[in-house]
Amino acid sequence: MKVITGRWAEFRLYLCYVAAVFWPGVRVPTFGTPAEFTTNLDSLTDDDLKILIEEGRRMLDHQEMGLERIRSRAVTLLTVGLAETAVVSALAARAFHHDAPAAVTWCLGVVAIVLAIGGAISVLTAQARMGRVDARHLATCTPPLLRATAHEYLQSLGEGEETVRTRLTVLRDAVLTESFAALLLALTWLFAL
Secondary structure: OOEOOOOOHHHHHHHHHHHHOOOOOOOOOEOOOOOOOOOOOOOOOHHHHHHHHHHHHHHHHHHHHHHHHHHHHHHHHHHHHHHHHHHHHHHHHHHHOOOHHHHHHHHHHHHHHHHHHHHHHHHHHOOOOOOOOOHHHHHOOOOOHHHHHHHHHHHHHHHHHHHHHHHHHHHHHHHHHHHHHHHHHHHHHHHOO
16 A cells, blocks of 8 residues: 655645546555554453454444445535536636636636545545455464454454545545635636626
């Protein structure tokens, strides 16, 4: 999993997500490397391992539900962005028949809307890397399988957490960009009066 860190990491990550709309199948980056589970489970009883497996299942289900909630919010954001596109189209003629501030704010608004729509689409369409437990892999593990299953569940949680965390940040940035676009459109409207 590619990780983006350093200066302007959030901005660069957002641009990677927007570019992913035009680059099918690309693996989008995250902000952090999934945490590796390295704790030894040998001291746990079978009942303890069963509890870990059940909690691991619940956490994976929770991650999937969180990703679906983020996607449903992205659909709403996309709808608002498309409505703003109609407003931008209606303002185009007025913006360019007035002075430079109206045209400049209109152009900046168009860029902001394109970036916001790109962010929303990427949240919806980019490949989500979620943790999972592979039963075929478990079949090749040495017994006891209960211990191997518990370890697999605990190991698989980090990837989903990073994916959900990153998608939520991208959605937040898309909302902020969309809000900025709306502000620019309001300014364009005032300049073009």
